[in-house]
Amino acid sequence: MIKWVAAVLGYFLFRLPGAILGFIVGSFLDGLGGSRQGSTLFEDFTRQTVSPADFELNLLSLCSIVIKADGTVSQRELDYVRQYFISTYGKEKANAIFRTFNDVIKKREISAQRICSYLVQRTRYEVRLQxxxxxxGIAQADGQISKAEVNKLRELAGYLRVGQxxxxSIMAMFIKSADNAYKxxxxxxxxTDExxxxxxxxxxKKYHPDRVVTENEAIKKGAEEKFKEVQKAYDTIQKERGIS
Structure with missing residues (x-):
């Protein structure tokens, strides 16, 4: 309960960055009182956790960073994120969340490094890949991924400790090239064939959906799509080389 009060207070004082900080501090205080029930969805190797609500709040911030990466706010990218929230929360709650999201995009700066550092400590590597x-997917929603967006995504991947x-490999699924399947x-x-x-x-094995321990629908879908892309890449090389 404390975490939600702290998040609301933080939002009114400092908007979304304040809400994030308030939620984190409140969660810690809740933990001291033994009320961290339901916060075990995203366990990393040290068994630290992040609750679904906390994960979504940080995801919201990262979405805004990607959308603003090329200096313009694309309506199709906004629609992509809106559809995610609608499919996850339902239309009414999604619209309420999106009003805050709109405010973040237009007015607020967010520390990507701080958010990613928080997620690194509390999520499995497979979840961060997805x-x-x-x-x-957000960057591609307007039909193309700009160089500025690629640079920002590479920066975020670095903060999330995702290997080069x-x-x-993930980028090759969105930006096509001659040796795409190999990438x-x-x-x-x-x-060699072997x-x-x-x-x-x-x-x-790395991208099998069963390895992505999460109840977040967008992350689950990403895992399934990535697994299919791996299979498709192998099929392409098999046909190209005649591998049986």
Missing amino acids: LIHFLF YDFE ILEIEKTA EVKKAYRRMA
Whole structure:
């Protein structure tokens, strides 16, 4: 209960950044009182946790950072995020959330490094991979991903401690190139057939939806899409090389 009071107070004083800080502080105080029930959805390897509401609040902030990355606010990108909130919360609550989101986009600066650092301590690596996938989806919603958006996504990936090869693999699913299938499998075009098979098995295991422990629908969907892209990349190379 304390975390919600602190979040509301923080919002009125400092808008969304204040709400985030208030929620974090309030959650800590709730934890001291033994009232951290329901906060075990996103466990990392040290067993620290982040609640669904907390995760969504930080996701909201990261969405705004990506949308503003190229200096313009695309309506299609806004619609992409709105649709996510509608599918997750229902129309009425989503509209209320989106009013705050609109305010953040137009008026407020957010510390990406602080938010990502918070998530790194409380989420599994697989969840952060799918988070980058979801943010790429926002950038692509207006039909193209600008260089500024790629740079911002690369910066966020760095803060989230997502490896370079994993980032390039996800980017290849959105920005097509001649050796796209190889980038998705994180190998060079000169790889042997056996290396291709090993890469596929490794990537299929890494991005299997069962490894993404979350109840967040957008992250779940991202995991499924990424898994399909890995399979598609392998199929492409199989046909190209005649691998059985």
